[in-house]
Amino acid sequence: MNPLTGCLFVSALLFSIGLGGALTRRSAILVLIGIELMLNAANLNFIAFWRYGPHPEALTGILFVIFSIAIAAAEAAVGLALILSVYRHFKTTDLSRLDSMKG
Amino acid sequence: MTFLILAVMTLAGAITAMTLRRLVHCVLALAICFVGLAGLYLYLGAQFAGLVQMLVYVGAVVILIVFAILLTRSHEAPPQKKWTGLAGVCVSAAVFAVLAWAVIAGGAIQGIAGGQPQATMQQIGSALMGRFVLPLEVVGLLLTAALIGAVVIAMEEKQSAR
Numbered sequence: 731m732n733p734l735t736g737c738l739f740v741s742a743l744l745f746s747i748g749l750g751g752a753l754t755r756r757s758a759i760l761v762l763i764g765i766e767l768m769l770n771a772a773n774l775n776f777i778a779f780w781r782y783g784p785h786p787e788a789l790t791g792i793l794f795v796i797f798s799i800a801i802a803a804a805e806a807a808v809g810l811a812l813i814l815s816v817y818r819h820f821k822t823t824d825l826s827r828l829d830s831m832k833g
Numbered sequence: 834m835t836f837l838i839l840a841v842m843t844l845a846g847a848i849t850a851m852t853l854r855r856l857v858h859c860v861l862a863l864a865i866c867f868v869g870l871a872g873l874y875l876y877l878g879a880q881f882a883g884l885v886q887m888l889v890y891v892g893a894v895v896i897l898i899v900f901a902i903l904l905t906r907s908h909e910a911p912p913q914k915k916w917t918g919l920a921g922v923c924v925s926a927a928v929f930a931v932l933a934w935a936v937i938a939g940g941a942i943q944g945i946a947g948g949q950p951q952a953t954m955q956q957i958g959s960a961l962m963g964r965f966v967l968p969l970e971v972v973g974l975l976l977t978a979a980l981i982g983a984v985v986i987a988m989e990e991k992q993s994a995r
Contacts, residue, residue, distance in 0.1 A: 733836065735936060737877070740840045742932035744847055750925030751851030754918045757910040759856060759901055763863055766894065767847055770870055773882075781877040786950030789960050795874075795882045796957075799889050800972045804979035806894045810901040811987035817905040818989075824911045 737778035745771035758813045758823040762806070769802045835876055843869030854909055856902045864895045878949050881957050 748767030755761055773795045780791025817823050846866030850859045867890040874883035902908075961969050 736836060736840070737873075738936045739933065740843065740873070742929055742936060743844055745932065746925040746929035747844070747847045747851055749928055750921050753924060754913055754921035755851065755910060756913060757856065757907060759898060759905070759907065760851070760859060760910055763850060763859065763898065766863075766890075767850070767866070770867070770890075773886075774870060774873060777874055777877050777879050777882060780879065781950065786952075789952055789956060792879050792882050792952055792957060793960060793965055795879070796885060796961075797968060797972055799882075799885055800976060803889055803894060804976050806897055807983040808979050808986070810897055811983035813901055814904055814987045817907075823905050823907050826911070826914075 732782075734778055734782040737774060737782075741771045741774040741778070744768075744774065756825050758816070758825055758828075759810075761825065762809050762813070765809075766802065766806065769798065769805075773798055836873070839869050839872045839876060842866075843873065856907055856910060857899070859910075860895055860898050860902065863898070864891055867891050867895065879952060881952065881954060 745768050748764045748771065750764075751767065752761045752764030755764065776791045776795045776798070780786055780789075783791075813823060816828065820828055822828070843866050846862045846864075846869055849862035850866060853859050853862065867886065871883045871886040871891070874880075874886055
């Protein structure tokens with residue numbers, strides 16, 4: 731198994747774990763953690779393809795990862811603010827009980 | 834060997850973060866997973882990305898999630914429903930099967946690997962200020978807007994607004 735395949739397998743496993751967690755867990759914070767894991771799996775793919783792909787001197791993979799991390803940080807901040815706001819309204823973060831659109 | 838240790842650390846952290854009951858333990862496992870990922874980036878030769886991962890994820894995002902757990906007073910995740918859990922595991926296993934098939938069947942990725950590529954801070958800085966200056970400005974604007982938006986959303990509602 732060459733090193734690129736190993737990286738891609740780790741990344742695929744990480745994505746599947748994040749997807750499974752985001753689909754099954756009922757706490758809103760844990761769903762957000764699952765989404766973060768999926769984003770990180772994509773970042774690992776970018777780095778692996780930068781390292782083992784052609785033209786690494788263009789630095790495209792690394793710069794894409796840096797921008798992606800910035801977007802993920804913004805997403806985490808907004809997501810957690812939304813969770814706080816929802817908690818203040820419904821007094822719970824259990825997703826299976828947040829089933830009404832009307833306040 | 835280093836790669837194997839780092840990969841096991843990352844995946845074990847991720848699995849633990851997605852299965853434990855108590856939320857604070859989940860976040861600690863998530864921090865381990867992020868440290869493992871930063872180690873993987875360093876192993877692959879992307880020093881800057883590894884350090885940024887360490888600072889932003891282990892330093893900021895994990896602490897932010899801990900604060901959210903404390904502020905929402907949710908110590909324990911609600912118990913899972915049996916059928917939902919089974920269906921989610923089946924869906925993610927199917928997704929992994931498709932991804933693994935794509936990785937194995939993609940024969941074009943064989944044998945490209947050359948020497949260790951260079952990515953010094955100087956190169957990254959001049960690329961950010963040269964070719965990528967427009968995306969950099971857009972990301973700055975987006976971060977500002979997102980953080981102001983987060984503060985506005987999380988702010989206490991006024992009593993008069995009903």
